[in-house]
Amino acid sequence: MTGKVAGRLPTKIIPRIAPAIPPTRSAATVARNMPPDASPSPDQTSPPQVPILELLGVFFRLGLLAIGGGVQAFMYRDLVEVKRWIDDKAYITGLAIAQVLPGANPVNVALYFGLKLRGGLGATVAVFGMVVPAFCIILTMGYAYRQLAHFPATHFILLGVAAVGVSATLSMGAKIATKLDRDWMTILIALVTFGAVGVLRLPMVPVVLVVVPVSILLFYVMERRRAG
């Protein structure tokens, strides 16, 4: 399996199997893109800077193709699993912050990770790549819709597409859930949130406004108790 992936993506696989190998082509590209006076980030695990065109390519493809409501899950597959720019914990933190703040989640997540990977330029490129292709497509679809809406096939195919979107979300959720801390509080808060919004169908915004502060407070008290 590793051989197959390495054959397709030769430069991406090198850091994983041999982290100590000195400069390769990809490492040289990273070094060239690094500003000489880059201030050290407080985030010790922050990845090396990624080429801006590659960043644009990833988000452009997301904006163009990620249909069916699974944009964040497609993004997870690209950023975490394929490119390995972001780790699971950083991804779920970004996802949470994007959800808590106002704005379309996919755009907020793109902005968050664009900013994390390449600063203000990265954020601009990520949002641009995410919105511009989708903007053009939706106007085209709006133009064609009155013809397409009469075909029952349109709805049927869209249902299949939605199933893929949901499956991407489900798979991402399962993968991240297995990598979270296994303490009872994490599990409890996840279950309470899911139960309130997913089962009881309470509106998301009030639930988040209550659960988020309570959750942060509980972890803060736990953290202080451990420290003190």
Added chain:
Amino acid sequence: MLDSRLIGLILVFAPLSLLSFGGGQAIVADIQYQTVEVQKWLTNSEFVDMFALSRAAPGPSTLISALIGWQVDGFQGALVAALAMYIPSSAVVYFAASWWQRSQASPLRIAIERGLAPVAIGLVFAGVVAVVQAAKMDALALATLAVCTLILYFTKFSSYRLLFIVAAVYGALVYFAMAGHGAG
């Protein structure tokens, strides 16, 4: 110069942008009220069509603003409405994320990180339930969902390729169903 219709679009969408907690779903009702009842830019059934379209298209569902803008004032209307929808909320996210990514490790930062993660994961699974119910998935769609989840969980198969394959298979199914119906 901005004409009154463009200013109207900005006045409707820019405040809603700052209220769109949780994304487009939170403000759909307000968009409907503002554009159909108050401004009378479109009829209710036009709004429902645009809503369905914004869910089916790639990208964020808040792009419904672009469709409404197009209806009101053509391409410039679509552009202005989309910008009014994205610039205010993106500015908020930009400053919050900059601050967050720059802040030093502290007990509060750790608590925020650990406290947000389970809420986010709970919402991810709640979103799955919501879409499955809203889309009224039949047995075929649920089977597709199960198979695709297993593929994406256990293999490195490209999610885009999977999307195209499923769309092609569904297209073929419709084609043969219609061909069979025509012959029989």
